[in-house]
Amino acid sequence: MRNLILYATKHGCTKKCAAILSQKLDGEVDLFDLKEIKGVNYDQYDKVIIGGSIYAGRIQKEVSRFCIENIDKLKEKKLGLFICCMNESIKETQINTSFPEELLNSAVVKDSFGGEFNFDHMNFMEKTIVKMISKSDPNLPKVDGKENISKLSEDSINKFAEKINKA
Known part of the structure; x- marks a missing residue:
């Protein structure tokens, strides 16, 4: 079982969460920062997890762009979506506005991991x-x-x- 975690981070919180999550997953795990990676070969992964932090009410543009550009390939995978957000009272709204509806509907799991002010x-x-x-x-x-x-x-x-x- 091969897992891919793709994320974007502003001040390091999402990177920290992706690393913690990677230790809890079964099988092999590869982590990539969407600000640094240019292309992804999905064929080698069974599961794809995408995460980003909410900054000024929005997820990073790298996450949004990646999801939109790769929506068809992502829907073929077992998909997980997460955000890092300090305001837990609006986490559902933040998740639902951070990812395309098609991905939200096909995701196996989606959640907020909390957040940090660093x-x-x-x-x-x-x-x-x-x-x-x-x-x-x-x-x-x-x-x-x-x-x-x-x-x-x-x-x-x-x-x-x-x-x-x-x-």
Whole structure:
């Protein structure tokens, strides 16, 4: 059984989740950052997992573009879709707006793994925006722009892995 995990990350959270997930999957696993890879040979993989983080309300353009350009090939695979998102109260909406409907309908599993505010990797403007949003949104943790915050859900990653392993 060969698994392919494709992801895009802004500040490293999605990369971290993809690595954790890769350790929980049965069989061989290859991980690729969609910002670095140009072409994928799907023939050698039984299962394909695609993930990205939500940044300013949207998933990375590399994830969107990849899904749209490869939709027919992806629908032929056992497919898993995930996002990293700090606001769990809107995770369903975020998942449903991040991937094409055809892929959402054919996916074996789709979920959010939580998220992180990694201020060590943010510039001044990003820190300022996150602080302002966290003050106005009661579903987000309050931040000071200095201390990193992680709300990753290993339980969600474990359940995702169980479902894709059984597919």
